[in-house]
Amino acid sequence: MAFEYNFHSLSELAALLGANEATEALIKPLSKNHNDKNQVYSGSDFRPLYPMFDMTFSLRGPSVSGKKGGATTGQSIPEAVFTDFSWLDLAGHRIAARGVRMIIYPQYPETRLSAFQTVENTMPEAMSVAYTKTFPDSVRYLVLARRGNGAVLAVMVVDPGPQFVSDVQALPPASGSRVWKHLRLRVTADSRLQTKLARVAGKPMPGCRLDSAGNTLPFNGTQVCGYTLEHALGINPNSDSHGDFEGIELKTHTQKKVTLFTPEPDMGVYAESFPEFMQSFGYQDKEGNWRVTGIHRVDERCEQSGLTLRIANHERGTSLASSADKNVHLALLTDEGILTAGWSLERILNCWTAKHNEAVYVPAVKVTATDLALIAEGYRFSVEFSSEIMWCRETSAERLFEALYNGTLFLDPAPKFCPGKPQLNKRRSQWRVNDIRAAARDIYTDVRIINLQP
Structure with a gap:
């Protein structure tokens, strides 16, 4: 077998991952039904895979359920494809895999991993149905290590020594997970x-x-x-x-108010026609340019723009994975309910990436x-x-949305439309916090203030 490692202790795995520039890893023991056909159970929501690893969400396709007699037959299934996923073979080569993904089943809810083949049409033999049928009692571990800003380095461990098993059991659970263990490698x-x-x-x-x-x-x-x-x-x-x-992402700031990210709307009038949005819902400055400004918090009407920001199709406090097929989006609405601008859940998740973790x-x-x-x-x-x-660690989709619900995170737009001068147009959808020191505790699990001077 070209990919299967047999370690005596966890330190051997850690040394291998460290030599490949990995900074942390998730480790999961596999049951006999975890294989390329039945998929690998990951948990009830996106954590801990997102946002530890860089993914591209497609919550309105393209996977299709083929379950016979199921209510979802023929319907699109939400998913997130790993941007950069490679298997590490026994020779130490990183072999890129095509389209490894996290499939999201909102009806349960649960997430599962699928499509493990490399670009060379290979994969760990121990991930195959044939192997799990032939060796149902084989002890297997799936290791997903993070490199850089969220690339995945995957290692397959088969029938390791008892010390390895004991070492993994002693690891802390990954944040928000009952099935993954967390190994931190970047110790210095x-x-x-x-x-x-x-x-x-x-x-x-x-x-x-x-x-x-x-x-x-x-x-x-x-x-x-x-x-x-x-x-x-x-x-x-x-x-x-x-x-x-x-x-580790470095973020400098000169004031307490900080822009966290700037995803552009992919729904509503704004997405269909920027000029129409600006001239219909904006105001003209002294130079005749159209602008839309003002602080927009969830469920609070902005007097400056006359628009209200709402979170559509999601129940506060529930897993976003359970709502992934319900067209969850952020909606900037008029008093009459016109969607002037909207941000789909996939747009938000694809902009709040692994580098923010x-x-x-x-x-x-x-x-x-x-x-x-x-x-x-x-x-x-x-x-x-x-x-x-x-120093901030471990964010999540749920923490980001909770910050929206409680008003910590808000929309502070600054677009400009200059009729006849398209080169001067500016699109700027700024999602900000007023005080990053206070807001960080809503957005991150672990926040530490560090004085660099002794």
């Missing part, structure tokens, strides 16, 4: 990142960035704080998929540069980072 990254941040905290530096070749360039755009921090830490912007620092928020101060020599070289700003940071 936190302290190493804190050391790097401590070295640059409290030290004014010119606003700059690194280019792809590692050269320092002045940078004067709105993202100057983020680029300057990456430069200070030696991180090339967008150099790979491994996150800002070994899968662990983030470090770094306060920054940006001021206009005063050093004449630096100004002459093209530097317009000076940036200084705080010595007190906020």
Whole structure:
């Protein structure tokens, strides 16, 4: 068998995963009916697979139920396809798999994993129906390790030693799960990142960035704080998929109000005709441009726009997996109930991705540069980072929606429509929080305030 590993202890697995740049892993013992035909049960909701791993949700297709006599025969089944999934073979090669997915069955609710074949039409033999029929008592473990910003490295473990079994049993459960165990591999990254941040905290530096070749360039755009921090830490912007620092997202902010993400509507008048939306529901500024602004919280009418944000087709406090086939969406409505703009659940989930699952928020101060020599070289700003940071881990779809329900997370749009000047049009759907320190505890399971100075 080309993919099946036989470990004596968990430390052997950890060493293998660490050598492949994995930062954490989920481990699940498989029952005899877990195979490529019957699928692998993952839990009653999206956790812990989402958002630990990067996925693309398709909640209105394309999988189709073929269960004979079932109420869902021929209907689309919600699913989420892993963006990057590879099996690790015994030779240490990562073999990409095509279309491995999490199937969502809202009627139960439950989620299951399916479609394990690689691009070479291979897969672990121990995942086949033939194997489970021939060896029904074989002890098997499925390991899904996270690389970078959410890529999956899968390892199949078969008939391991008793120490391995004992070690896995002793692991803590994954957040929100009764079937997956959680193995944290990145044991030194936190302290190493804190050391790097401590070295640059409290030290004014010119606003700059690194280019792809590692050269320092002045940078004067709105993202100057983020680029300057990456430069200070030696991180090339967008150099790979491994996150800002070994899968940890770095988020700088100059004020308490922070934009978490900016998904554009995929429903309603806005999605059908941006000009019609702006001219029908916006106002004109002194230059004749159309704008839509104002704070929009769930179930509160915004006086500035006259629109109300609502969560449609979902019962607060229930699993989103159980509502995945009910056309759950965020709706921006007129008093008459016209859907001016809407965000489908899949649009929200596909924008609230794996990179948000662990983030470090770094306060920054940006001021206009005063050093004449630096100004002459093209530097317009000076940036200084705080010595007190906020470290956040483990978010979920449910936590995000609860933040919407309680008003912590709100829509603060800033689109602009300039008739006759399409190059000046701006689409900006900003989902924000007023105070990231307070809001983080609603959005993340684990929030820590860390002072970098002794």
